[in-house]
Amino acid sequence: MGERGRGRRRAAYRERGRRAMTDPEVDGVDEALALVGPPARKPEPHRATPWGDARSVAARAGAGRPARTRRVELGQALGRVLAEPLAALTDLPPFDTSAMDGWAVAGPGPWEVHESESVLAGHAQTPPLPDGEAVRIATGARIPSGATAVIRSEHSRTDTTGHLHAQRAVTHGQDIRPRGQECRSGDQLLPAGTPVTPAVLGLAAAAGYDELHTVEPPRVEVLVLGDELLTAGLPHDGLIRDALGPMLAPWLRALGADVAVTRRIGDDAEALYAAVSDSEADVVITTGGTASGPVDHVHPVLHKAGAELLVDGVKVRPGHPMLLARLTPAKHLVGLPGNPLAAVSGLLTLAEPLLRGLAGRRAPAPYRAPVRDEVHGHPYDTRLVPVVHGGPHVVPLHYNGPAMLRGIAAADGLAVVPPGGAGPGDELEILDLPWAPTTEGCFT
Numbered sequence: 100m101g102e103r104g105r106g107r108r109r110a111a112y113r114e115r116g117r118r119a120m121t122d123p124e125v126d127g128v129d130e131a132l133a134l135v136g137p138p139a140r141k142p143e144p145h146r147a148t149p150w151g152d153a154r155s156v157a158a159r160a161g162a163g164r165p166a167r168t169r170r171v172e173l174g175q176a177l178g179r180v181l182a183e184p185l186a187a188l189t190d191l192p193p194f195d196t197s198a199m200d201g202w203a204v205a206g207p208g209p210w211e212v213h214e215s216e217s218v219l220a221g222h223a224q225t226p227p228l229p230d231g232e233a234v235r236i237a238t239g240a241r242i243p244s245g246a247t248a249v250i251r252s253e254h255s256r257t258d259t260t261g262h263l264h265a266q267r268a269v270t271h272g273q274d275i276r277p278r279g280q281e282c283r284s285g286d287q288l289l290p291a292g293t294p295v296t297p298a299v300l301g302l303a304a305a306a307g308y309d310e311l312h313t314v315e316p317p318r319v320e321v322l323v324l325g326d327e328l329l330t331a332g333l334p335h336d337g338l339i340r341d342a343l344g345p346m347l348a349p350w351l352r353a354l355g356a357d358v359a360v361t362r363r364i365g366d367d368a369e370a371l372y373a374a375v376s377d378s379e380a381d382v383v384i385t386t387g388g389t390a391s392g393p394v395d396h397v398h399p400v401l402h403k404a405g406a407e408l409l410v411d412g413v414k415v416r417p418g419h420p421m422l423l424a425r426l427t428p429a430k431h432l433v434g435l436p437g438n439p440l441a442a443v444s445g446l447l448t449l450a451e452p453l454l455r456g457l458a459g460r461r462a463p464a465p466y467r468a469p470v471r472d473e474v475h476g477h478p479y480d481t482r483l484v485p486v487v488h489g490g491p492h493v494v495p496l497h498y499n500g501p502a503m504l505r506g507i508a509a510a511d512g513l514a515v516v517p518p519g520g521a522g523p524g525d526e527l528e529i530l531d532l533p534w535a536p537t538t539e540g541c542f543t
């Protein structure tokens with residue numbers, strides 16, 4: 100290539116780099132630098148683990164320990180997962196039941212009505228119903244023996260002689276829910292590993308349970324590092340608000356963790372060492388201090404604690420300095436980078452698979468969706484980009500830089516963008532967030 104051609108190419112790279120530096124959609128300084136010029140040579144190989152491998156390592160670390168289980172009352176089981184299959188303790192329904200308010204009838208009509216008698220839900224067995232007779236019945240009440248059908252009140256009329264007539268054809272067994280229609284005692288209703296949702300609580304109660312045998316949620320302690328963090332008020336004098344403290348505990352709970360405490364620790368290696376060593380949590384999560392700045396104490400503290408680094412950096416943007424360490428066979432540490440979206444990336448890359456294993460949860464089925472717009476890629480690493488589901492596509496959101504939360508706050512998922520990026524219509528793996536956005540904003 101001639102000098103002019105090279106000059107033009109350098110100018111084009113500079114322009115792309117300049118755009119990347121200022122475009123909030125482009126993911127941070129690293130990408131910007133990567134775009135400034137064609138790499139003179141391949142980058143130095145580093146210890147960073149490919150994104151998919153890092154998730155597998157974290158999942159294996161979580162699954163490698165037998166889960167602690169406990170029987171808890173139904174009211175305390177929400178959000179845990181079943182430690183054993185949920186088997187029905189009764190037939191459901193437990194007896195033949197009326198599905199409608201109306202009349203229980205026996206044999207063909209018209210039927211003689213006993214107005215003084217009626218069968219209500221919650222009452223003990225009523226006398227048998229002889230052929231040719233009808234008795235008033237409520238939804239959910241036991242069907243008297245001998246009854247062959249239920250006629251809805253609105254489909255019946257009583258004549259002056261006290262006889263009941265059906266206004267529609269009556270079929271045998273209509274509007275009767277037979278005993279055991281939903282399940283028989285002993286049937287498996289749900290497998291072990293099912294998250295206990297409000298619906299599961301309802302099913303368990305209906306099936307006769309007072310307590311559920313559940314996996315104990317892993318205990319998590321969050322340590323927020325940084326001298327520059329304020330817990331209230333407006334940023335001032337180089338101090339900024341702690342965005343991770345308020346975000347992580349509820350997010351971790353949504354991932355099945357029992358967050359005992361969120362503690363703030365300044366940039367103090369001794370304090371961090373003491374907090375990590377003394378913690379009785381199953382998982383310690385730190386934020387910040389993962390890089391190699393003068394007050395980035397996470398690596399030295401792990402070294403001093405004799406921890407084994409299972410993942411030390413991940414080929415993902417944002418969040419590449421994230422790490423996973425084994426402090427003891429029963430205690431892990433996830434180091435989330437301090438940049439807030441980088442911390443989210445670490446949460447979903449390392450903390451989520453680790454906690455899933457410890458909480459006895461099954462992995463969600465991976466799925467892909469076409470992306471509506473072009474998404475810039477990192478030259479070598481995976482990118483995680485906030486998206487929102489919109490019709491058949493997912494829509495990538497702006498404001499996805501490592502220090503930004505504006506995009507993720509409007510997102511319901513993260514798209515996994517391979518090195519080099521994706522074009523409109525390309526199918527990308529999607530990591531769902533455990534909630535749907537409640538606000539709309541001008542982000543797309």
Ligand SMILES: Nc1nc2c(c(=O)[nH]1)N[C@H]1C(S)=C(S)[C@@H](COP(=O)(O)OP(=O)(O)OC[C@H]3O[C@@H](n4cnc5c(N)ncnc54)[C@H](O)[C@@H]3O)O[C@H]1N2
Nearest residue numbers: 325340341342343344387388389390395420436437438441
């Ligand atoms: N020489 C290098 N420097 C940096 C690298 C690198 O590879 N080489 N990586 C950059 C990347 S990428 C990230 S991400 C950060 C990771 O930094 P740390 O984990 O050490 O985090 P800090 O330095 O403590 O903080 C980074 C940034 O985030 C802000 N922060 C920290 N905690 C919070 C919080 N709770 N709420 C809101 N904001 C927070 C902090 O003020 C900094 O601005 O390192 C780069 N540097």
Ligand code: MOO
Nearest residue numbers: 417418419441501
């Ligand atoms: O991009 Mo860093 O990876 O800001 O997390």
